[in-house]
Amino acid sequence: MEITNRQSVIQIFRAASSDILSTLSGNTFSFSLGLMLLHRTHSAISFGLGAIIYPLIGLLLVVPVGNLVDTYHHKKLILTSKGVGILALVVYAFLVPYVRFPMVLAIGLLIVQACCDKVTNTTYTASIHELVNDKHVKTLATIEQAATAAIQLISPVLAAALYAWLGFEGTVRILIGAEILVWLISASMHFYPVAVKVEETPEATTNQWRKFRLGLVYIKDHLALRALVVMGVVLNFLFSAVDVGLPYAVVQERHMGNARLSLIMSSFAAGLLVGNLLLSVLPSFKRVLLVILRLCLALGAGIGLLGIVFLSTLNGQQLLIGLLVWGFTIGTVLAFINTPLSVYLQMTVPTELLGRVGSTFSTLLQLAVPLGTLVYGFCFQHLTAGWVYLITGIGILLYTSWQLVVDGRNGSISSQNSTES
Numbered sequence: 001m002e003i004t005n006r007q008s009v010i011q012i013f014r015a016a017s018s019d020i021l022s023t024l025s026g027n028t029f030s031f032s033l034g035l036m037l038l039h040r041t042h043s044a045i046s047f048g049l050g051a052i053i054y055p056l057i058g059l060l061l062v063v064p065v066g067n068l069v070d071t072y073h074h075k076k077l078i079l080t081s082k083g084v085g086i087l088a089l090v091v092y093a094f095l096v097p098y099v100r101f102p103m104v105l106a107i108g109l110l111i112v113q114a115c116c117d118k119v120t121n122t123t124y125t126a127s128i129h130e131l132v133n134d135k136h137v138k139t140l141a142t143i144e145q146a147a148t149a150a151i152q153l154i155s156p157v158l159a160a161a162l163y164a165w166l167g168f169e170g171t172v173r174i175l176i177g178a179e180i181l182v183w184l185i186s187a188s189m190h191f192y193p194v195a196v197k198v199e200e201t202p203e204a205t206t207n208q209w210r211k212f213r214l215g216l217v218y219i220k221d222h223l224a225l226r227a228l229v230v231m232g233v234v235l236n237f238l239f240s241a242v243d244v245g246l247p248y249a250v251v252q253e254r255h256m257g258n259a260r261l262s263l264i265m266s267s268f269a270a271g272l273l274v275g276n277l278l279l280s281v282l283p284s285f286k287r288v289l290l291v292i293l294r295l296c297l298a299l300g301a302g303i304g305l306l307g308i309v310f311l312s313t314l315n316g317q318q319l320l321i322g323l324l325v326w327g328f329t330i331g332t333v334l335a336f337i338n339t340p341l342s343v344y345l346q347m348t349v350p351t352e353l354l355g356r357v358g359s360t361f362s363t364l365l366q367l368a369v370p371l372g373t374l375v376y377g378f379c380f381q382h383l384t385a386g387w388v389y390l391i392t393g394i395g396i397l398l399y400t401s402w403q404l405v406v407d408g409r410n411g412s413i414s415s416q417n418s419t420e421s
Helices: 005-041 046-071 074-095 102-126 134-188 202-221 223-253 258-281 288-311 316-348 351-382 385-410
Strands: none
Touching (some): 005 046, 005 223, 005 258, 046 074, 046 102, 046 351, 074 102, 074 134, 202 223, 223 288, 223 316, 223 385, 288 316, 288 385, 351 385
8 A cells, every 4th residue: 555645744743753752751761760870879880771781682682673573563563562661661660769779670671671672663663664655754764863863952951850850750750651642652653564574484584693794794804894893892982981971970079960960961962963964064075984083083182181171170160161062072073973984884885785784883883882881880980080081082092093003004994985974
């Protein structure tokens, strides 16, 4: 059955509303949970639990969820996974006032939510052509990307406001209501059949593992991609210092409060949004990978500067303004690194290999995040934040400089073609 333009517009409204509300409630809950754990446990890893659990669950479920999505009806899968997630949140809200070990209960909840989100997100991605026709696929994607950037701006502020007004338990109740509304919107969406589902065979599962291995082989055989993977893994590991340590340093070391922390975290999203808007109007980059390496030098210098800021005697309003400017600048730099890199992969990797290489590439990068979160969680628990950031910034500078020297010798990266920014 062909989906009409009118049906597509209705579906876009429902799908975008569901996705926006779900993302907003998910981000707000994650920030509120981090605040609660930070205040109750004083652990530096409070804001890093999701960064550990989600990539590991995603890696463990990559094959079984793929088989599940290709076998069963998409709408039923989405409603079931969202329903299980709501049930887990209700049970958590009931238990959290009584438990003596909130970190353990939070880990259990995040594991369940990571599994549900993996099923929901994979199913939704596979269902796009069941929701809208080909003319409206780009429209739906554009609306959701713009909304996601806006949500990242307001969710920390909203979380801090709800946390101060209602407390953690009250915030969770509000978010349970929001998730129920998301479920109802999802139930109202119509999934138009595109093709008959065919059950997977053991051979099909084997082929999925074979495809994953082919992505590894392709990356290994191409020097520029191999260098990018190594660089990405190292930088993801080192940048965990910001994801894990900044909330701990702001709230625990400098006692700046939840509201100021939310503003600082929002400044990253603002920088990402502005950076991507600039990229949309700038001309194409020449030697894009060389540009990325040079931007990584700026990233390392910025993290080192953050260490100097925390080692300084700045306090109050001066420190807040400095961190807001820093967050916005680093967010812009990250946009100029991540988006051109994604486009570079799309422009250089053969279309028939793009899915496998892209999946392998993202999986390898994500694996560095849990390890970095654990290591830096330990470091911030036992060392002053300023010294951790200063040493990390120097490490990024040294590693990127070494990559530039190697590239200068063999010309493997700087000789790559330009790509559209």
